Amino acid sequence: MKITNVRLGRISVPLRTPFKTALRTVSSVEDVIVEIHTDCGAVGYGEAPPTGAITGDTTGAIIGAIQDHISKAILGRDVEEFEPLLQSVQRSVVGNTSAKAAVDMALWDLYGQSLGVPVYKLLGGGRTAITTDITISLNDPETMAKDALSAVARGYDCLKMKVGIHPELDVARLAAVRKAVGKDITIRIDANQAWSPKQAVSLLNRMQEQGLDIELVEQPVKAHDLTGLKYVTDHSYVPVLADESVFSPENAMTILQMGAADLLNIKLMKCGGIYNALKIASAAEVYGVECMIGCMLEAKISVNAAVHLACGKGIITKVDLDGPVLCREDPILGGAVFQEKEITVSRDPGLGIHGIEAGYLVYFD
Numbered sequence: 001m002k003i004t005n006v007r008l009g010r011i012s013v014p015l016r017t018p019f020k021t022a023l024r025t026v027s028s029v030e031d032v033i034v035e036i037h038t039d040c041g042a043v044g045y046g047e048a049p050p051t052g053a054i055t056g057d058t059t060g061a062i063i064g065a066i067q068d069h070i071s072k073a074i075l076g077r078d079v080e081e082f083e084p085l086l087q088s089v090q091r092s093v094v095g096n097t098s099a100k101a102a103v104d105m106a107l108w109d110l111y112g113q114s115l116g117v118p119v120y121k122l123l124g125g126g127r128t129a130i131t132t133d134i135t136i137s138l139n140d141p142e143t144m145a146k147d148a149l150s151a152v153a154r155g156y157d158c159l160k161m162k163v164g165i166h167p168e169l170d171v172a173r174l175a176a177v178r179k180a181v182g183k184d185i186t187i188r189i190d191a192n193q194a195w196s197p198k199q200a201v202s203l204l205n206r207m208q209e210q211g212l213d214i215e216l217v218e219q220p221v222k223a224h225d226l227t228g229l230k231y232v233t234d235h236s237y238v239p240v241l242a243d244e245s246v247f248s249p250e251n252a253m254t255i256l257q258m259g260a261a262d263l264l265n266i267k268l269m270k271c272g273g274i275y276n277a278l279k280i281a282s283a284a285e286v287y288g289v290e291c292m293i294g295c296m297l298e299a300k301i302s303v304n305a306a307v308h309l310a311c312g313k314g315i316i317t318k319v320d321l322d323g324p325v326l327c328r329e330d331p332i333l334g335g336a337v338f339q340e341k342e343i344t345v346s347r348d349p350g351l352g353i354h355g356i357e358a359g360y361l362v363y364f365d
C-alpha cells in the first residue's frame with residue numbers, strides 16, 4: 001500500500017451554542033481535513049482544528065506544514081514501513097503538532113485498513129465503549145447553572161465547567177451549578193491557566209470547604225509554570241490535571257519526575273498524534289499517573305481517532321471527548337457512534353471513517 005497523494009480540504013460545522021473559555025470564544029468548528037490516498041484505492045482520513053490560542057497552529061500553518069514538509073516526507077512510501085513513517089512525520093518539521101496529528105491518524109487509519117484490523121485493537125483493544133463528560137462554557141453563574149441542568153437532562157453525569165474569567169466569581173459559578181444539579185453529578189473544572197498558584201490553592205480549598213465537591217482541576221496556572229503547578233498539586237485538596245503544560249512526551253516526563261500534577265491530559269493535537277500519545281500514556285503508566293483523553297473543538301474524524309486510543313489504553317481513565325456532541329451537525333460518515341455521553345468505537349478496519357457528507361468538504365487543490 002503505497003502513498004500516492006495527500007489532499008487537503010476544510011470543513012465548517014456549526015456549534016449548538018458559542019463555546020467560551022478563559023482563552024477564547026468560537027461559534028463553529030473550522031477544521032483542516034487530510035486525505036492520504038494510496039495505490040490500492042484505500043484512503044486514510046485525518047483532521048486538525050486550528051487552535052492558535054492553544055497550540056499556535058492556525059489554518060495556514062497547518063496547511064503549510066503538511067504541504068511543504070510532512071507530505072514530502074511520506075509521499076511514495078509504503079504504509080507497511082509503519083513506524084519509520086510515523087517517525088518521519090514527527091521529524092519533518094519543528095512544532096506544528098496539529099498538522100502532524102492529522103497526518104499521523106490518517107496513517108494509523110491506513111495501517112489498520114491494510115491489516116484488516118480496527119486501530120483500537122492494534123493499540124490494545126481493552127474496551128469498545130467509553131463515557132464522556134460535557135463542557136459547560138464560561139458564563140455568569142445563572143447561565144452556567146441553566147446550561148448544566150440542560151446537560152444533565154441530556155443524560156450527562158459528568159460536567160466539565162470552564163472557569164477563570166474574574167476568578168472572584170468562580171466560587172459563585174461552582175456553587176450555582178452544584179446547587180442546580182445536586183450531589184450525584186461529577187463536576188470537574190478547567191481554569192485554562194487563569195490563576196496564580198496561590199490564588200488557585202485559595203479558590204480550590206474554598207470550593208471544597210463549601211462542599212462543592214470538585215473531582216479535579218485542569219491547568220490552574222500558566223502552562224510554563226511547572227513549579228506553580230506543583231505548588232497547587234502539593235497544597236490543594238483538589239487533584240490537579242496538567243493540560244496546556246503537557247504537549248510532548250518530554251513535557252510529560254518532566255511533570256512526572258517533578259510530581260507536578262496528579263493527572264495528565266492527552267490530546268492528539270498537542271502531542272502530534274497517536275504515536276507520541278502512546279509514549280505519554282506509557283510514561284504515565286510507569287509513574288502510576290492516570291490520564292484523561294481530551295480534544296479541542298473538533299469534528300468527528302480527529303475525535304474518533306482519540307476514541308480508538310482511549311479504547312486501546314487502560315491508563316486513560318477519564319474521557320473528555322465532547323467535540324462532536326457540541327456540534328449542531330455531523331457530516332462525517334462512519335467512525336465512532338456518539339450517543340450523548342456514550343461513545344462506541346467502530347469495529348471497521350482502520351479508524352472506520354467512510355467519508356464526508358456531500359457539500360461539507362471544500363478541497364484546497
Ligand SMILES: [Mg+2]
Nearest residue numbers: 190218219243
Ligand atoms: Mg483543558
